[in-house]
Amino acid sequence: MGAVLYVPCDAAALAVGADRVAATLTEELRVRGVDATIIRNGSRGMHWLEPLVEIETEQGRIAYGPVKPSDVAGLLDAGLLDGGDHPLCHGLTEEMPYLKRQTRLTFSRCGITDPLSLEHYEMHHGFLGLKRALEMTPAEIVQDVTDSGLRGRGGAGFPTGIKWNTVLKAQGAQKYIVCNADEGDSGTFSDRMIMEGDPFVLIEGMTIAGIAVGATKGYIYTRSEYPHAVAIMQDAIKIARKAGILGASVMGSDHAFDMEVREGAGAYVCGEETSLLNSLEGKRGIVRAKPPLPAIEGLFGCPTVVNNVMSLASVPIIMDRGARFYRDYGVGYSHGTIPIQLTGNIKNSGLFETAFGLTLNELIYDIGGGTLSGRPVKAVQVGGPLGAYFPPSLFDTIFDYEAFIERNGMIGHAGIVVFDDTVDMLKQARFAMEFCAIESCGKCTPCRIGSVRGVEVLDRIAEGDQPEQQVELLTDLCDTMKMGSLCALGGFAPYPVMSSLTHFPQDFHVKPLTDAAE
Numbered sequence: 001m002g003a004v005l006y007v008p009c010d011a012a013a014l015a016v017g018a019d020r021v022a023a024t025l026t027e028e029l030r031v032r033g034v035d036a037t038i039i040r041n042g043s044r045g046m047h048w049l050e051p052l053v054e055i056e057t058e059q060g061r062i063a064y065g066p067v068k069p070s071d072v073a074g075l076l077d078a079g080l081l082d083g084g085d086h087p088l089c090h091g092l093t094e095e096m097p098y099l100k101r102q103t104r105l106t107f108s109r110c111g112i113t114d115p116l117s118l119e120h121y122e123m124h125h126g127f128l129g130l131k132r133a134l135e136m137t138p139a140e141i142v143q144d145v146t147d148s149g150l151r152g153r154g155g156a157g158f159p160t161g162i163k164w165n166t167v168l169k170a171q172g173a174q175k176y177i178v179c180n181a182d183e184g185d186s187g188t189f190s191d192r193m194i195m196e197g198d199p200f201v202l203i204e205g206m207t208i209a210g211i212a213v214g215a216t217k218g219y220i221y222t223r224s225e226y227p228h229a230v231a232i233m234q235d236a237i238k239i240a241r242k243a244g245i246l247g248a249s250v251m252g253s254d255h256a257f258d259m260e261v262r263e264g265a266g267a268y269v270c271g272e273e274t275s276l277l278n279s280l281e282g283k284r285g286i287v288r289a290k291p292p293l294p295a296i297e298g299l300f301g302c303p304t305v306v307n308n309v310m311s312l313a314s315v316p317i318i319m320d321r322g323a324r325f326y327r328d329y330g331v332g333y334s335h336g337t338i339p340i341q342l343t344g345n346i347k348n349s350g351l352f353e354t355a356f357g358l359t360l361n362e363l364i365y366d367i368g369g370g371t372l373s374g375r376p377v378k379a380v381q382v383g384g385p386l387g388a389y390f391p392p393s394l395f396d397t398i399f400d401y402e403a404f405i406e407r408n409g410m411i412g413h414a415g416i417v418v419f420d421d422t423v424d425m426l427k428q429a430r431f432a433m434e435f436c437a438i439e440s441c442g443k444c445t446p447c448r449i450g451s452v453r454g455v456e457v458l459d460r461i462a463e464g465d466q467p468e469q470q471v472e473l474l475t476d477l478c479d480t481m482k483m484g485s486l487c488a489l490g491g492f493a494p495y496p497v498m499s500s501l502t503h504f505p506q507d508f509h510v511k512p513l514t515d516a517a518e
Contacts, residue, residue: 002035003081004037004055004056005055006038006040006054007039007040008197011196013050021069021072028073040114041113042112042193043193044099045193045350045353046099047351051065052064055083061093062093063092063093067088103353105329106201106314107193107351109121109124110198115196115200118200118239127251128320130208133212134253139168141211145318146160146164147161148318148336150315150318153314153339154180157334160311164212166295167303172302174302175302175304176217176218176302176303176305177213177259178273178304178305179219180271180309181220181226183223183413185385185415186415188413189351191308192226199232199236202313204316205312207257209312210257216257217259218259220262221276221279222263222264234261274287274487277298277304284441285441286441287487308413310339331357332356333402337354338399341413341415342364345371345372345373345420348368357400359396359397359398360395360397364380375420376392378422378504379391379503382416383404383411385431391503393503397409408498408499426500428496429497429501430459433493437454437455443486444486445484447481447491450477450481454497457474457477461509464509475498
């Protein structure tokens with residue numbers, strides 16, 4: 001076999017020319033009469049180096065990037081196929097500091113394998129968790145997931161095992177597994193990376209969940225804005241079904257489980273589980289009042305597990321390596337690893353999987369390299385468009401669910417968006433309110449009306465119209481939205497607004513709030 005090269009098919013790499021690099025590389029190799037294979041892998045998550053081209057050598061893979069089509073001929077002339085030296089060469093991929101500092105459990109295969117190769121997946125410990133699960137009782141599987149300490153990776157951090165146990169014990173002729181892949185938060189892309197770079201791990205995790213609770217049907221609800229992820233997931237499901245991994249007999253067992261992909265219509269609120277279920281049923285995506293919980297009456301009125309992509313994709317390694325193995329990573333009640341997405345004005349943008357416990361300082365400066373602009377960091381937003389803004393004085397906060405809650409923040413989907421000192425925090429607060437107004441499903445008054453009034457109040461502050469009185473009104477309005485909204489959209493919109501006001505009062509032209517909580 002000739003040389004083996006890797007060029008990512010991940011959407012982030014495609015956006016900066018990965019397809020053109022692969023086509024140019026193919027043509028140059030043909031012209032030179034070189035026998036070589038190009039594998040389209042997922043992304044390693046070092047987005048500032050995309051497209052990242054790797055060559056397989058006896059020492060391991062050697063990385064080059066970011067590669068443009070115009071670089072290909074020069075790379076080949078410099079001995080790319082032998083791992084030759086070049087200004088774009090970063091040496092052995094696994095020895096690159098950004099990767100070497102990570103603890104890759106959920107993303108252990110992403111960027112390494114061909115996403116649609118069952119052979120590659122099984123070569124890298126794929127389906128070992130499912131095989132073990134097939135030898136266990138449903139209650140034993142649920143207990144393992146509970147003992148692992150796995151919590152929901154989509155936002156609230158609710159213990160996964162408790163949710164599964166509720167569905168296991170619920171009565172119903174039909175049960176469902178619903179994967180929430182409606183990744184709508186700003187600065188987040190880990191779900192997309194898994195679906196595009198390692199789809200079988202999500203299939204395996206959902207299948208284990210089905211066996212654990214007695215569900216025979218699964219749905220992946222994702223975004224229409226993710227066409228590459230949708231296509232790869234659909235192909236992977238077909239491959240798994242043909243191989244007997246999905247269907248009437250999972251791997252030859254007595255368990256049946258199958259799944260399909262459904263695309264949303266672009267509503268941010270459908271990231272909330274009950275809105276998502278309404279959308280899946282063909283209804284308008286609006287929030288349902290709880291109770292009943294989806295675990296009791298979910299999709300089509302049946303007991304339903306609704307988990308995020310990262311939660312489900314973490315299950316295979318828990319089943320393979322054991323609950324204690326997974327639980328030993330992390331701090332406090334935050335167990336395992338978390339794929340942190342570094343975005344915004346940051347030098348080393350990308351995905352960094354690590355055990356809970358690193359500080360924002362370490363993530364932003366040591367790993368992220370500070371701002372891309374070279375200017376001082378003014379604020380970071382963690383947890384999507386409804387997450388709190390933290391100033392540098394809070395960068396000692398560790399990545400841990402409870403640590404963020406103590407400082408009026410939330411981890412959410414673990415996206416960190418960095419802003420330098422040119423950002424206007426009053427404008428950021430207004431954006432949060434406007435976003436809520438646009439995306440509100442309209443079901444409850446605090447969210448539907450409160451967000452519109454919030455925009456108006458912030459505009460009056462910007463105009464200098466009695467700012468101190470307007471801030472008092474804004475604070476009262478945010479309290480009403482936080483306590484009275486039916487779901488997190490209206491309930492969390494106050495977080496970016498009040499954190500901006502608390503930590504950056506100068507941008508609101510008012511005195512600092514004396515009762516600001518950290």
